[in-house]
Amino acid sequence: MGILDTMRKTLRLKSSSSNFKNPTQIPPSTEQSAHKPSWFFGEMETSEWDLLVLSTSIKLLLYPAYRSTDFEVHRNWLAITHTLPISKWYLDTTSEWTLDYPPFFAYFEKVLSIPASFIDPKIVDLTNLNYDSWSAIAYQRTTVIITELVLGAALLRFVRGSVDPPTQRIISASLFLHPGFLIVDHIHFQYNGFMFGILLWSILRARDGNKLASGILFAILLNFKHIYMYFAPAYFVYLLRSFCLSPSGQLQIKNFLSLANAVIAVFVVSLGPFALMGQIPQVFSRLFPFTRGLNHAYWAPNFWALVTATDRIFLRYVTRTGTDIAVNLSGVASTSRGLVGDTVFAVLPNVKPIHTFIITLGFQVVWLVKLWQNPTYKSFLTALTLCGYSSFLFGWHVHEKAVLLVLVPLSLLAGERHAYFRTYLIASVAGVFSLFPLLFTPGESLLKVVYSTLWITFVYTAMRRQVYEFPKSLSYVILDTIEKVYLAGFLPLLAFTNFFPALIRWWMSTAVCIPSSKISCPELASRPTGASLTMEFLPLMLTSVYCAVGLVWGFLRLIFIYLHEETTYQGQLSGLR
Amino acid sequence: MHKRGIKQWVVPGAILASTLVKSGIGLGSYSGQGTPPMFGDYEAQRHWMELTIHLPLRQWYTYDLPYWGLDYPPLTAYVSWLCGIIGAWIEPSWFALGTSRGIETQGSKFFMRSTVTVLDVLVYLPAILMFARTWQGSRSKRTQTIALLTLLFQPALLLIDFGHFQYNSVMLGFALFALNFFATGQDLLGAFFFVLSLGFKQMALYYAPAIGSYLLAKCIYLGPTYGTALFVRLAVITSVTFLLLFLPFLPPFAPISGIFDPITRIFPFARGLFEDKVANFWCASNVLLKWKNWASSSLLVKLSTGLTALGFLPGVVGLLHSGFKHQLSEKAASESHAQNDERLKHAPFLPLLPYALLTSSMSFFLFSFQVHEKTILLPLLPITLLLSGAHVDSSVFSWGALVNNTAVFSMWPLLKRDGLGVQYIATLLLWNRLIGYNPFRNPEKSFVQLLSLAVYSAGIVLHILEFVIAPPSRYPDMYPVLNVLVSTPVFVLTWLWSIKCGIEVAWALGGLGPGSGSVKPVTERRMSVGADGKGSYRQMGGRAVSLGYSESRKRAAYGGSSRASSVVGGEDELTVLPSGRHML
Structure with a gap:
């Protein structure tokens, strides 16, 4: 029956090859024979249908959930x-939400x-701003589910x-049910599932040896969303x-x-019409607005979050002890304000976009050289992950949602061996x-925690x-x-982030009641004034600093694993050329 | 350590997943959201929290009655008080007297939704966990897990409690606890929990005929001496529980007249035969007969009472008859009593109880006065219990799935009004997939499968029509009425089916005529000897009690050979048979 069969099936399949480590001995399995070109619904197994139906019904329940302004952004683009x-x-x-994705996404809309x-x-209707009737919600949410x-x-x-x-099978299931997609696509509202789908098709083509198709798909993806x-x-x-050079x-x-030619053709289809109209500079000015600050409103958990936090601590230290260090006064007010704008450090030297660019590229050279020497599929996959990873950690004005660029390719490596x-x-x-x-509304907050817990437990x-x-x-x-202690630390952190605002409110209850300020909302954060401001942001x-520690550590781990590839057994994907 | 696999996470995972689904449904709108001045059931429940924490107990049942006056029994009032106290401690404005009416802030909604989830976890969840271990005790772990999943994700209950907003799972949980304790032979605890169920929501009366006659049959079964003793104890525990529940409304805490306030509120005979469109006998037949035009209100009350009684009579008679038939001789009873025997605890006619509950509650739903569409949840509990242990090819499974789906369909007008359309689709999809039900795939075509196909096709066609074509202005209620006409026959047939099954099970338990039920198999007793201590349900209680039992007994009776019965019991290693064979 239903789900139990799925589990039994998974267990049986796993036990049948649990000690299977040697990539050259590929056991004859049903999956191999099922690899024939047909419409994918036709070749789906019961367990896969189960996953699809169950996850879709959860996603349906999220229709009335909180939506960010991205919902209106996409409606406006429609x-x-x-x-x-x-x-x-x-x-x-x-609308203020102008079109700032590449042309393929515009065609898609x-x-x-x-x-x-x-x-x-x-x-x-172009003038019908902030339209969120049930029909609009149902339609747009449905398109996310279908394109996924x-x-x-x-x-x-x-x-x-x-x-x-x-x-x-486990990795695929974990990606399809990834909490990142649930939170960012199905609640917050974006089309990442669709676009990561294209990325995975491209990677899949590379695995299967069709590098031309892989390159074309990636070119197409770039013209959907340039963050890739x-x-x-x-x-x-x-x-x-x-592909272009012989061994x-x-x-x-x-x-x-x-x-x-294929890549140029893709770009011609995408940008050609705009080139003919002479709008290329206009399109690019929309795609690359270099007017933003180092950090996003809520610091993405990357290297700069750690640097900014260090700056804050130095500032505390300087003001406490009165040490004679030049303090940049505009930086005192800037960092935790949570506004999209320029981040100015109070103590540390300031960072410019060119710095982040150099650091990112400098890191990338390391594994790109390695990739050049060893251009296998797995090496490519690791280097790809590291490229996404370093850009996320060191990039300029990185959004926290970009962490998916790390997590998705990294998932494909998860089954290699214990270190991965x-x-x-x-x-x-x-x-x-x-x-x-x-997500900061109470109902959705409960949901994201429960879902992510379930997901991580089963994965x-x-x-x-x-x-x-x-x-x-x-x-x-x-x-x-x-590492276990670090992972366990997320529990107290979760408790703290959820109950701290309530505590603060209780503590300052002499003040006028702030309506529903249990919310720790970045958008609303500029409202409170004075001492409560830092409290609101704590x-x-x-969260951002603690997560950044883990992500930076994961980055170092992955670099280490990659650079020591030949020394030890690395996993089954190593067999693929 | 690394060998521990997914299996041990299935049950906790299922519970967590059900919480996920519940909070997912809770994101949607609730009954009466954004519809001043009266709002809906959500506001009623919230209002009760508001009034119980601000007013003295004497005024609970009299305060501003037109605006959602309290009309549930005292346990609901006490629970509302507790929730209100906690809520007001978190945020006083949610329950400020008068000014909080119709409050729709995000925080208050989340708090109200949480109270349902927490009460569900406290009452309903333990009840179904215990059910899986007692009633399904003799079955494999896998069957127990499936039973749990079936009950956890039952769409009708999820939609009404977590979407529409009510606390039915508390009432049903208490009733289920009663059944569980009957199964373990702790009748007094069972009676206590049933009174709690009644004290939470008077709808539990739908079960009363079945439960009352079961307990009476148990007294009869035990013979004059022990039966009378049990009867007295039951009477005492029931009345004491009731007294405790109503104590604050009784002297010396209140004048004697105080008791009439809750009573008149709880049983409103002044309302009409039916309110909205309900898929019951009255509403369906009203399409042709127009009852109100030719029958007076008092006649209709009498008629409905008579029909209801007639409707649940088969269940009652079946239980009482079995009690007489299996009556223990005085000697056997005292012998058993001396040895603290299983026979004293486990009545052989226990498998009849779920069918009797179904007969009784369905009869109330179909024929009684003042029925709401949500009350279908009461007949759904026993049939879902039966379904949860049934094999996917059995007729019980087909009936159970059909009734559950039809029940959700019959509530469609309500859910549509509440804005729960997408949740309706999602929960139906989820549950049917989970239990592995697909009526369109099964090749054998029995009556119930053909019926299912017809009902589902009609339902789908109706949904499409409603989506595409607006109802003609002459018949604004056309779609709800058509919905009633599709749903009611299913419920009537289920009611008849439950009577038929009751008779079959009773027959399988030892023939319909006056039999020699008191002659008991020796093996059964011998088996129970080793079964002391905990974890023994699987051997002892579970055996005679298991829901699969009646099914296999029934088929055994029809097949006429013990061979046939050994096949039934299906996928389980631990089948029911050794003791079963002896009783034939």
Whole structure:
């Protein structure tokens, strides 16, 4: 019956290959034979249907949930692409939420706007700002669920023809049910599932040896959302080395030309119309607004969060002790204000966009060289993850949602061996937790915690069996303990972030009652004044700093693993060229 | 350590997942959201918290009656008081007297939703966990887990409690506790919990005929001496519990007239035969007969009372008859008593109880006065209990799934009004997938499967029509009425089916005629000897009590051979049979 069969099936499949470590001995499995081109609904198994139906019903329940302004952003884009001619798409300023995604996403919105105009013409009315009737909500939420099937299809294909189907099955399921997608797409409102679906298709093509298709898909993805440029260096090096050059280093002219032409063709389809209209500068000014600050309102849990926090501590120290250090006064007020604007440090030297760029690129050179020397699929996957990772950690004005760029490719490596799994676990817990402040309304807060707990419990129990390794040395045990303590620390942090605002309110209850200020909302945060301001921000700062510690540590772990690849057994994907 | 797998996480995971689904449903709107001046059931419950914490107890049942005056029994009032105290401690404005009417802040909504979830976890969840261990005690862990999932995600209850907003799971949880304690032979505890159920919501009266006659049958079964003793004890515990519940409204705490306030509020005979469109006999037949035009209100009251009584009579008679048939001889009873025997605890006719409960509550739903569409939750409990242990190919499974789905469908007009359309789809999808039900795939076509196909097709067509075509202005209620006409036949057939099953089970328990039920198998006693201490339900109580039991007994009676019965019991290693065979 239903779900129990699914579990039994998973267990049986796993036990059948639990000690299967040698990549050359691929057992004949049903998954292998199922690898035939057909419409993916046709080749879905019962357990996969179960997952689809159950997760879809949870997503349906989220229709009335909280929506961020991104909902209105996308509704406005539906209206822009539907009512205006293409020449005005990147010029329109009716709403403050102007179109700032690349053209393919605009075309995508154009396609979505056609059914929308039949369902409710008011959705695509350009002047009907902040329209959120039930029809608009239902329609837009439905499009997220349906377009996410691209991700589901890619993940299914990952299982078929995988080196180790049982493990890949768990990884695929964990990605399809990822709390990041639930929080960011189905509650907050975005289309990440769809676009990560394209990314995974591209990676899948690389795994299956079709590098041309992989490159084309990535070019298409870039024209949907340019944030995926974070991955571009890895793609560039990988495709150049393993597709355009022969192993001996000679240029494969045919391959090179076909790839170059295909990628150029993609960009022509995307940007061509705007080039003809002479709007390329306009489009680019929309895509790359360099007017923002180092940190986002809520600090993304990256390296800069740690630096900013250090600056805060120094400032405290300086003001307490009266040490004679030049303090930048504008920085005193700036950092924790939570406004989108320039972050100015009070004590530490200030950071400019060029600095972040140099640091990111400097890191990337390290593994890009390694990738150049060893252009296998797994090496590519790791380098890709590290590219996303370093951009997230050191980039300029990184949003916390960008953590998905780390977590999604990293998941594909999770089943390799224990070291990867542990890195994945720490990064996933820290990354998902860092997304929690996106949702601050009480009902959704409960939901995000319960869902993420369920998810991590099942991923952990299922994966742990696959990758278990006996502790090898004392340092291993010590490290293991420290990491466990760090992970356990999320529980008190969760309790603190949830109850601290209530405590503060109770503590300052002499003041006038602030309506529903249990919310630790970044958008509302500029409202309170004086001493309560830092108090309001304390949970957010703590979350961001604590998560940043885990993510930076995960980054170092992954670099270490990658650079020591040949020394030890690395996992099953190593067998793929 | 690494060998511990997913299995041990299934039950905690299922519970956590059900919390997820509940809080997901809770994100949606509730009954009466944004509809001043009266709002809806949500406001009623909130208002009771408001008035109980601010007013002296004497005024609870008299304060401003037109605005959602308290009309549930005292336990609801006490629970409301407790919730109100906690809520007002967190945020006084949520329950400020008078000024908080119709409050719709995010915080207050979350608090109210949380009270339902917490009470559900405190009462209903332990009740179904215990159910899986007692009633399904002889079945495999897997069956028990499935039973748990079936009950945890039952769509009708989820939608009404966590979407529409009510506390039915508390009443149902108490009633289920009563059943569980009957199954373990602790009749007094069972009676106590049933009184709590009644004291929380008077709707539990729908179960009263079945539970009352079960307890009476148990007294008869035990013979004159022990039966009378049990009867007296039951009478005492029941009245004492009732007295305690109503104590603050009785002398010396209140004048004697004080008791009439709650009583007249709880039983309002002044209202009409039915209010909204309800999928019961009266509302469905009203389409043709127009009862109010030719029958007076008092006649209708009498008629409905008579029909209801007639409706639950088969269940009552079945239980009492079994009590007589299996009556222990004086000697056997005292012998058992001396050895503290299982026979004293476990009445052989226990498997009849769920069917009797179904007959009784469905009869109330179909024929009684003043029925709400939500009251279908009461008949749903016993049939979902039966369904939860049934094999996917059995007729019980088909009936259970059909009635559950039809019940949710019959509440569609209400859910639509509450703005719970998408939750309606989601919970139905989720539950049917979880229990592995797909009526469109099953190849064998029995009556119930054909009926299911017809009902589902009609339901889907009706939904599509309603979505596409607005009702004609002459018949604004066309869709609710059509809904009633689709749903009612299913409920009537379920009621008839429950009577039929009751007769079959009674027959399988030892024939319908006056039999020699007092002759007991020796093996059964021998087995119970080793079964002392905890964890023994699987061997002892569970055996005679298991819900699969009646099913296998029934088929055994029809198959005429013990061979046939050994096949039934289905997927379980621990089948019911050894003791079953002896009773034939």
